[in-house]
Amino acid sequence: MKKILLVETKLMLRDWPSVVISIALPVVLLVSLGQIPTLRTPDPTFGGQRFIDAQLPAQMVLLALLTISFTSLPSVLTTYRERGVLRRMSTTPVHPARLLAAQLLINLSVALVAVVLIIVAGRLVLGSQIPANIFTFVLVVLFGTAAMLAMGLVIASIAPNSKSAPGIGSIAMFPLMFVGGMWIPRETMPETLRTVSDYSVVGPLINAMRDTWAGQLPQLPHLIVIAVGLALFSVLAVKLFRWE
Template sequence: MVVRDTAGLVVPLGLPLLILVMNGLGDGGGEVIPGTDGRTVFDVYVLPLTLTVVVAMVGVVNMPSFLAHHRRSGVLRRLGVTPAHPAMVLIAQALVGAAQTLLGAAVAVGVAVAAFDATPPAEPLRAVALLVPVVAALYAVGTLVAAVAPTTNAAVAIGLVLFLGMGAGGGMFGPRENLPDPVATVGEFLPFGASVEVLGAAWVGTPVAAGHLFALVGATLLAGAGAARFFRWS
């Protein structure tokens, strides 16, 4: 069902790639940041932001719309009379989304390295490992949206509001330092902002702040529990 939805496949890959290219062609992306072993603004800020956008687009917008469509079209109602547990359905959809996310991340990093001479992460395995809590947190938010949204349009609307709201506070539309201090602080510890910070640290090879990891784990547990509690078959 996901493969048949052309827009659902293209948009989560195309939009982050557009953000990556526009930032790569803009001024200032090639400036080297002191103390990062020669890494540039593009490496430390743009790439982590792009990867977070990929995960958030798939997890918070795309996945809930698919699940809401399954509910609306009666697919979930038919599954409800089988031994399938709601968690099985949510996990299956999350795994499909994870495959889509890995594809989007691979495309983004490939274009960044080939077209803009981006530097790979200082510790690639650590960066991949830190991508796990990022995916878990944003996907948990998406499953909560899917659990409560009554229709496909509602799921898309709620997902977009959350995506844009978290993105605005997390630096998607400009440096977080330009935001009012209370907004910047809250945005830093929402799943989007915390994800950018975690992936940025992974790219440079510096220790990840415990507060950012706690924020991701907390979002995963709270949103995941809410999704399992409020999930409806029809």
């Protein structure tokens, strides 16, 4: 397993542009959007908080998780399946599930690096708050990342080839970004759209991150929705995933 992790890490670093984009995109957007004056002033819509404290960091964390889970992970796995890597591994004592586990661990690590940089950049450049309940925030991020990666595995399962995987991931990613509040804050959404967001996994994840960012405990209904999403998409990935 250590050898597989080492090799997969080297292969990922050779494809460094995609890794840099996954990490740098949310950080650059955070810093750029944070320069808008109206986002740096207290807003009654967010309980008197600034947008760069109440909304923006959690949204950029969600963007990083979705980018890694919906584009990077499916692309790599469909390429391996298309080239017969998984099929050849299945004939050896090393089951291809170990390769799958290595990919999940590597993408989880990349996601955590992106989250750390978002927090640091927000604090140093924008003066935004850091998560007040940092330990619980990390647990929520890990929990949410697992759910996002499970969704990514489903995309890798249904994508017919490596060229279509990023496209399918994007088709799924942008609606989730919308209901997650990337363009319209959840507080200003119509009631019907907010209900959809509440059951979309990304909506509860955003809320749980914001709660822990403000120093509160995540609400149980939000955690339940994330857990159900993780279980559902994990089962679907297991049922649908093809090694060849």
